Amino acid sequence: MRAVKLYGARDVRVDDVPMPTIREDGDAIIKLAAACVCGSDLWAYRGIDPITDPITVGHEYCGVVQEVGPAVRHVKPGDFVVGSFFASDGTCEICRSGYPSGCIHRRPMGAENCQAEYLRVPLADGTLVATPELPDADLIPSLLAASDVLGTGWFAAKAAEVGPGKTVAVVGDGAVGLLGILAAKQLGAERIIAMSRHQPRQQLAREFGATDIVTERGDEGVARIKDLTHGYGAHSTLEAVGTQEAMLQAIRATRRGGHVGFVGVQHGVAIPGDELFFSQVHLHGGPAPVRAHLPELIDLIMSRTINPGRVFDLELPFDQAAEAYAAMDERRAIKALLTFDKE
Numbered sequence: 001m002r003a004v005k006l007y008g009a010r011d012v013r014v015d016d017v018p019m020p021t022i023r024e025d026g027d028a029i030i031k032l033a034a035a036c037v038c039g040s041d042l043w044a045y046r047g048i049d050p051i052t053d054p055i056t057v058g059h060e061y062c063g064v065v066q067e068v069g070p071a072v073r074h075v076k077p078g079d080f081v082v083g084s085f086f087a088s089d090g091t092c093e094i095c096r097s098g099y100p101s102g103c104i105h106r107r108p109m110g111a112e113n114c115q116a117e118y119l120r121v122p123l124a125d126g127t128l129v130a131t132p133e134l135p136d137a138d139l140i141p142s143l144l145a146a147s148d149v150l151g152t153g154w155f156a157a158k159a160a161e162v163g164p165g166k167t168v169a170v171v172g173d174g175a176v177g178l179l180g181i182l183a184a185k186q187l188g189a190e191r192i193i194a195m196s197r198h199q200p201r202q203q204l205a206r207e208f209g210a211t212d213i214v215t216e217r218g219d220e221g222v223a224r225i226k227d228l229t230h231g232y233g234a235h236s237t238l239e240a241v242g243t244q245e246a247m248l249q250a251i252r253a254t255r256r257g258g259h260v261g262f263v264g265v266q267h268g269v270a271i272p273g274d275e276l277f278f279s280q281v282h283l284h285g286g287p288a289p290v291r292a293h294l295p296e297l298i299d300l301i302m303s304r305t306i307n308p309g310r311v312f313d314l315e316l317p318f319d320q321a322a323e324a325y326a327a328m329d330e331r332r333a334i335k336a337l338l339t340f341d342k343e
């Protein structure tokens with residue numbers, strides 16, 4: 001089968017690799033419906049760490065179960081399933097408290113080949129959620145989005161306590177930030193301020209429910225949000241970037257007593273303690289417990305209530321994975337979908 005491998009900085013290749021097999025009793029093998037590139041894959045792509053041996057990339061997946069190990073009870077061959085970027089047992093105290101991405105037995109799916117034709121999923125019972133019936137082909141992008149970017153945007157909104165009557169600010173106009181806007185709208189936010197300086201992304205932000213667009217960044221962006229909220233700041237701020245500037249922008253844009261949901265993978269962020277102390281904001285975030293939200297998100301997608309698949313603005317045959325990475329790296333695409341059937 002074919003799988004994407006990263007050989008070095010900006011060196012993406014599609015290789016022939018052996019098919020995955022059942023290795024543990026709780027495994028499932030799934031045939032992926034499509035694959036995609038995540039913004040967080042770009043850190044490796046840009047060479048944040050030196051690569052000596054080719055590495056697997058990607059961690060988003062959905063598709064049809066082919067085979068299950070003898071211990072698997074909740075999914076069976078023929079089911080269409082969605083999972084998230086951490087496999088989780090679904091039974092430990094952390095899973096049962098709503099934080100499967102912090103499962104004490106979690107396995108990073110980045111260690112498997114998620115940008116590939118077939119995938120092994122460990123802890124299948126705890127990890128995979130089956131759709132009630134086989135989805136129509138046009139729902140595949142949305143179900144794939146649920147696997148990470150939608151689930152992560154959703155968690156950011158939940159962590160920021162988004163709800164009816166609230167004003168929400170969103171820092172970051174990548175797929176997660178945009179889907180955080182969709183989540184905020186779905187969760188009843190009254191006003192949603194998107195921070196974006198890119199026209200096509202502003203347009204999608206509005207389509208997902210943004211009521212205001214702020215193009216300024218840093219202190220100027222914070223000042224604009226204060227202007228729009230009678231000097232108070234937002235009730236809820238979603239941080240979907242993970243840089244120092246974005247984190248401070250999120251904390252400073254939030255009113256006292258408000259909430260920041262931060263889901264951008266942190267890179268070199270240091271928050272001054274005195275500023276945090278006097279900010280009086282709640283901070284909650286980290287790797288999103290996507291698995292906990294999947295049943296609700298799958299329902300919303302299957303009933304066509306939401307269309308998160310709109311974040312895919314580039315679709316390429318799987319063999320052109322290198323171009324998918326380049327397009328996202330150069331911000332020519334928000335998110336790239338890799339298809340298997342149009343070759």
Ligand SMILES: [Zn+2]
Pocket residue numbers: 088089090091092093094095096100102103104105106
């Ligand atoms: Zn667990």
